[in-house]
Amino acid sequence: MPSYISSLLAEVVVPQVTARLQAELRKFVVGAVIRNYLPQTWWFISDTGSATFYVDRDGIAAVYDGQSGNPDVSITWTDRAYCAAVGLQDRSQIPHADGQPSVVPHTQRGATAFGQVRKQLGL
Numbered sequence: 001m002p003s004y005i006s007s008l009l010a011e012v013v014v015p016q017v018t019a020r021l022q023a024e025l026r027k028f029v030v031g032a033v034i035r036n037y038l039p040q041t042w043w044f045i046s047d048t049g050s051a052t053f054y055v056d057r058d059g060i061a062a063v064y065d066g067q068s069g070n071p072d073v074s075i076t077w078t079d080r081a082y083c084a085a086v087g088l089q090d091r092s093q094i095p096h097a098d099g100q101p102s103v104v105p106h107t108q109r110g111a112t113a114f115g116q117v118r119k120q121l122g123l
Helices: 004-025 028-035 079-087 108-117
Strands: 040-045 050-055 061-065 073-076 102-105
Touching: 004 028, 004 040, 004 050, 004 061, 004 079, 040 108, 073 108, 102 108
Parallel strands: 040 073
Antiparallel strands: 040 050, 050 061, 073 102
16 A cells, blocks of 8 residues: 555646646756756655655656655655645645654755755645
8 A cells, every 4th residue: 555645746746747847848948957957766754654756857757655766855754744735735734843844865956956846845
């Protein structure tokens, strides 16, 4: 059975990111810049499981249960916080005790990409 975080990413984030990236990659200059940061592998770790979020060179996103590959970024937070920030897209619903996500960039490409999309993902 998939973890909560992998289900959340698959239902909410994968379609949004794929649609946005597909549109941006069609733009000549912007697409060339974005393509330099792809592929990306991000690990999302929660209190009940983990998921690998992967975006390929063509801007197609996918999610896999568990940790796979070498991450560009690791993000650790509680299921409650992910639910509020990513699922509900309402950071005001994050319990105060859950604070901010712990974000560890493992590559410069990952740090730059995360900085660009962090708010769009609710993080």
